[in-house]
Amino acid sequence: MGQAAPTADGDASRLNHFSAMKIVSTAQMRSLERTAIAAGTTEPALMQEAGLGIASILMREFPDADDFVFFCGKGHNGGDGIVAARSIEQHGRKATCFSPYALNEPDVWPFDRYWRPSARAVLVDALLGMGARTTLSPELRVVTEGFLQAWYNPVVALDIPSGVDADTGDVSEGAVFASMTICCGFPKQGLFSEGAIPHVGRIAVAALSLPSDAVQSVDNGMEFLLPAEARSLLRPRLWNAHKGMCGHLHIVAGSIGKVGAAILCARSALSVGAGLVTLYVPETIYPAVAAAQPEVMVIPVSAPEEALRTIPPHTVCVVGPGMGTHEEAGHALEEFLADTTRVVVLDADAITLLAQNRNFGHLLNENILLTPHPGEMRRLYQGRDIPRLDAVHDFVGRYPSALVLKGAYTLVAQQGLPVSINSTGNPGMAVGGMGDALAGMCGAHCAQGYSVYDSARLSVYLHGLAADIAVRQACSIETLLPSDMLHHMAAAFQELRTAWY
Numbered sequence: 001m002g003q004a005a006p007t008a009d010g011d012a013s014r015l016n017h018f019s020a021m022k023i024v025s026t027a028q029m030r031s032l033e034r035t036a037i038a039a040g041t042t043e044p045a046l047m048q049e050a051g052l053g054i055a056s057i058l059m060r061e062f063p064d065a066d067d068f069v070f071f072c073g074k075g076h077n078g079g080d081g082i083v084a085a086r087s088i089e090q091h092g093r094k095a096t097c098f099s100p101y102a103l104n105e106p107d108v109w110p111f112d113r114y115w116r117p118s119a120r121a122v123l124v125d126a127l128l129g130m131g132a133r134t135t136l137s138p139e140l141r142v143v144t145e146g147f148l149q150a151w152y153n154p155v156v157a158l159d160i161p162s163g164v165d166a167d168t169g170d171v172s173e174g175a176v177f178a179s180m181t182i183c184c185g186f187p188k189q190g191l192f193s194e195g196a197i198p199h200v201g202r203i204a205v206a207a208l209s210l211p212s213d214a215v216q217s218v219d220n221g222m223e224f225l226l227p228a229e230a231r232s233l234l235r236p237r238l239w240n241a242h243k244g245m246c247g248h249l250h251i252v253a254g255s256i257g258k259v260g261a262a263i264l265c266a267r268s269a270l271s272v273g274a275g276l277v278t279l280y281v282p283e284t285i286y287p288a289v290a291a292a293q294p295e296v297m298v299i300p301v302s303a304p305e306e307a308l309r310t311i312p313p314h315t316v317c318v319v320g321p322g323m324g325t326h327e328e329a330g331h332a333l334e335e336f337l338a339d340t341t342r343v344v345v346l347d348a349d350a351i352t353l354l355a356q357n358r359n360f361g362h363l364l365n366e367n368i369l370l371t372p373h374p375g376e377m378r379r380l381y382q383g384r385d386i387p388r389l390d391a392v393h394d395f396v397g398r399y400p401s402a403l404v405l406k407g408a409y410t411l412v413a414q415q416g417l418p419v420s421i422n423s424t425g426n427p428g429m430a431v432g433g434m435g436d437a438l439a440g441m442c443g444a445h446c447a448q449g450y451s452v453y454d455s456a457r458l459s460v461y462l463h464g465l466a467a468d469i470a471v472r473q474a475c476s477i478e479t480l481l482p483s484d485m486l487h488h489m490a491a492a493f494q495e496l497r498t499a500w501y
Contacts, residue, residue, distance in 0.1 A: 051083020
């Protein structure tokens, strides 16, 4: 199966196609549907549109599937599945519907007639929609636990995996494990909680024709970053460009045992267009680093604190990948951050050093971007384990700096701006070095003149897209390495820019 980036299917004139995809609650989605019906659309028409969009995505994402097996419930979710199955059949491909309920639909089989699927079948969870709030009934758990676990056949959930709460992300016993969720209209907010994400898989969106003024009035302070918005961030490069116009990034990184962190950070900065990269590394690892990437200017220093006290003001810097966390480096970092003329990306060991100062808030300003993984985020909160969305909202409410909280559906945030949830990436990225590469990309975009918030959004999107292309073309999720991701960065730019040329 291809690892394509999520898309909103259908005609560009459809009214929920904004550059930043909304994320909605159940109440908001129902209100949008009621508004559409009041404006002249019928409920069956919305179901037909949803079903056709679902069918289109399924056929595109699974071109080699020999059967689409739908498990249909009693409500609208089951109706969407039946419409999608009929559309697939009309396109000359096989689709079969089963239900644990008596639906009185001529082309829906009772579940006791269900057979084991072939190895190339796709199983579709159309049992429960966004309105389901109760725990799964025994008859549904027979289906969800016995068949819809995505271990052998791909499982696709419609709108929300059955057993997952669309608003809170709470997960019931026996909930479906999907490899993809196709959302109707907009993604639902519960999909992005820690507990829900393992059940959700990749997200695609089937568009609905909804009144634009009603859509524009919806604001949860969150967006789902899809290709249109990411493409709008990407600047063209002028024909008379030279290296001095493309940004100079300074990087403080690396130590014995963590040579790769410095190399990956610098290499990734070059891969997204930095004109110049100066990398400060300890003298002990200088020969290995200098030989690894001839395009980088490598400066040997006695320790990270020497580099931090050497880099001039009015520069763009990445500090932290593999740098080490000894006390003197922490003092130097505090002095370094006191100069607010610099744009600084703090990653890895720099975040750990920052967290050791319980009163670090005065060191943060709007020109700083932090890129923690969940463990580093806990360090910033003195070991407290806070739900990821709550932690992000709290952090940007307290501090002016931008934040990237890494993980599945990486979050990017800054005060006064939407929390941007990234749509690209795959589980193969769970390997050491990916974060070092992302830090270099963020720094390179800052050096090219992007704001810290936009640098983060664009870098996170391209980082995930390059990894998706690598898995699609050359790797598996088990074998993907940061170097593979960087090798496919050119293809990621090409894919993102397609509509421009």
